[in-house]
Amino acid sequence: MEAISVNRWIDNVIKPEQVEKYKNNGKSFIDEGFIQETLMANKQPEKQQIREIMAKALELNRLEPAETAALLNCTDEELWEEMYATGLQIKHKVYGRRIVFFAPLYVSNYCVNNCVYCGFRCDNRETIRKRMNASELSAEIKALIGKGHKRLIMVYGEHPKSDVNYIADTLRTAYATKEGNGEIRRVNVNAAPMSIEDLRILKEVGIGTFQVFQETYHYPSYKKLHPRGLKADYGWRLYALHRAMDAGVDDVGIGALFGLYDWKFEVMGLLMHTIDLEEKFGGVGPHTISFPRLQPALNTPFLQNNTYYVDDKTFKKLVTVIRLSVPYTGMILTARENAEVRNEVIQVGCSQIDAGSNIGVGSYSEDAVDYQRQQFILGDNRSLDEAIRDMARLGFITSFCTADYRCGRTGGCFMGIAKKGKIHNLCMPNAILTFKEYLLDYASEETKEAASYLIDKELAALPNEQVRATVVEMLERIENGERDLFL
Incomplete structure (x- = not known):
């Protein structure tokens, strides 16, 4: 496409x-001065202060910037433990012992941007460009369904070939x-930022969560790293x-x-983003927060001398601070990381x-x-079956549940339940049901052996006897061939 037409599209x-x-x-x-001053003002937090902040987070209260800054500045390894x-206590309190599984599906990699760290940047001549047609996309989805997937994040390059109508x-x-x-x-969709009018089109089609990651909240770095394009x-x-x-897309994902x-x-930028969304939309902030780390990409020399590299130990700390800072929000750990780190x-x-x-x-x-x-x-190349088995050995039950969205438990409704630590009362029964489907239809014998105990364990842990009886009845129906049962 000619540069002038790309510019006109932008x-x-x-x-x-x-x-x-x-x-x-x-x-x-995003006030850079405020963020830097807040980090500096909370440079040497006391032990008691850190423990009080942890107690506040455990009550599912979002932290204030000064509190998050104190956590970020903690140097006491005992406190980090x-x-x-x-x-983990917070996660179990809000979401239970379940892990939601999904698959990323890249639909098109044409891109007008020239992000210096990205393999899709428009100047990268070694990238093979492709945009799938309907039959190719259907084949991809069938391949994913055949593995047991029920949830996708579809990813699109930022380009007129991936406009709202194509999406x-x-x-x-x-x-x-x-x-x-x-x-x-x-x-769910990860795509270019759109207008309110275009987002309404996707709302009508049935978009799940809409993800747009800011990449970096630091404006001078942002301008340097994203020299041209949308x-x-x-x-x-x-x-x-x-x-x-x-536009009515009330589940959104920041990162x-x-x-x-x-x-x-x-991390402070993610918190400020959350606070601004909550202030402007009646207490409803992001449905999910993502925290990917830079990984190698084809013909991308920028990554070889990365000044701001985040090591594994620091990565674990920043994820922990995000969980404490916004305790009721979903957190996504991607396969950019290797299996051991995950x-x-x-x-x-x-x-x-x-x-x-x-x-x-x-x-x-x-x-x-x-x-x-x-x-x-990618860092983690495990199959879906292998990852589910590993999660089971760690004590987590896999969930493919999508009932909240189809029952209208999104946006303010979801957030209201999550902030009270009640969402797992609905989601754990549905996790059990979708996990049963997976074990019957897709799991290897090794995974069935390693993971099937979780159904009995989580059934016994359900706090409501009537709900437990309903789930047991639904499990029998699934055994007899029914699918997609949910509360």
Whole structure:
């Protein structure tokens, strides 16, 4: 596509008035000076202060910036061990012992942006560009259904080839594709920031959570790392999820790409983003927070000398602080991380992971890894079945539940229940039911042996006898061939 037509498309997409309307007296909610001053003012927190902050988080109260800054500045390893344990307590209190599983599905990798850290950047001549048509997409989805997946995050490059109409068509294809006993019941989207009008189109089609990651909240670094394209406009991206909420897409996902700037600043940025959404939308903030780390990508030399590299120990700490800072929000740990790191970090409070992931466009149906069609190189190459088995050995039950969305428990409804620590009373029974489906239809014998005990364990732990009896009856119906039963 000619540069002039790409530029025209970008100009047509960006609507400055849909940025300005959300600012606070003309200013962004990201105040670099405030963040740096808050981190400095809480440089040497006392032990008692840290423990009081942990106690507040355990009561499912969102932390204030000064409290999060104190946690980030903690240097006492004994206290960090207490924070790790508190993070898991919070997760169990809100979400129970379940882990939601999903698969990423890259639909198109055409991109107008030139992000220096990304394998999809428009100047990367070694990337093979592909946009799937309906039949190719259906084949990908059937391959995923055949593994047992029920939930997707569909990912699109930022390009006119992936405009709102294309995204809407691919969502329709995803929901319409069936295979055996399986189907996709929830499709989340990671795509370019859109206008309120375009987001309303996706709402009508049935979009799940809409994800837009700011990558880095530090404006000078953002401008340097995103030199041109749609993504060069910091403000258009920063308020993408405000527009989504206004459009009625009430489940949104925020995230930062750790390794682009100072990790403490980015955690503070995620908190400030959460606070601004909650203030503007009646207490409803992000449905999920993601915290991917930079990973190698084909022909991307930027990654070789990364000033802000986040090591494994620091990564575990930042995830823990996010869990304590926004205790009622879902947290996504992706397959960018290797299996060892994921098995460790998931135990400080994560609630969702992907598994059996392949991020090459069109690669699931081919059952192949093609780095020339990937945005970056994955760290965890376990199959879905292997990951489920490992989670079972850690004491977590896998959930493919999508009932909340189909019953209207989204946005304010979901957040109201989650903030009271009650959502697992609905979600754990549904986790048991979807896990039973997986064990019957897709699990290997080894996984059945390792994981089937979890159903009896979680049934016994259900606090309501009537609910337990209903779930037992539904499990019998699933044994007899019924599917997609939920509370």
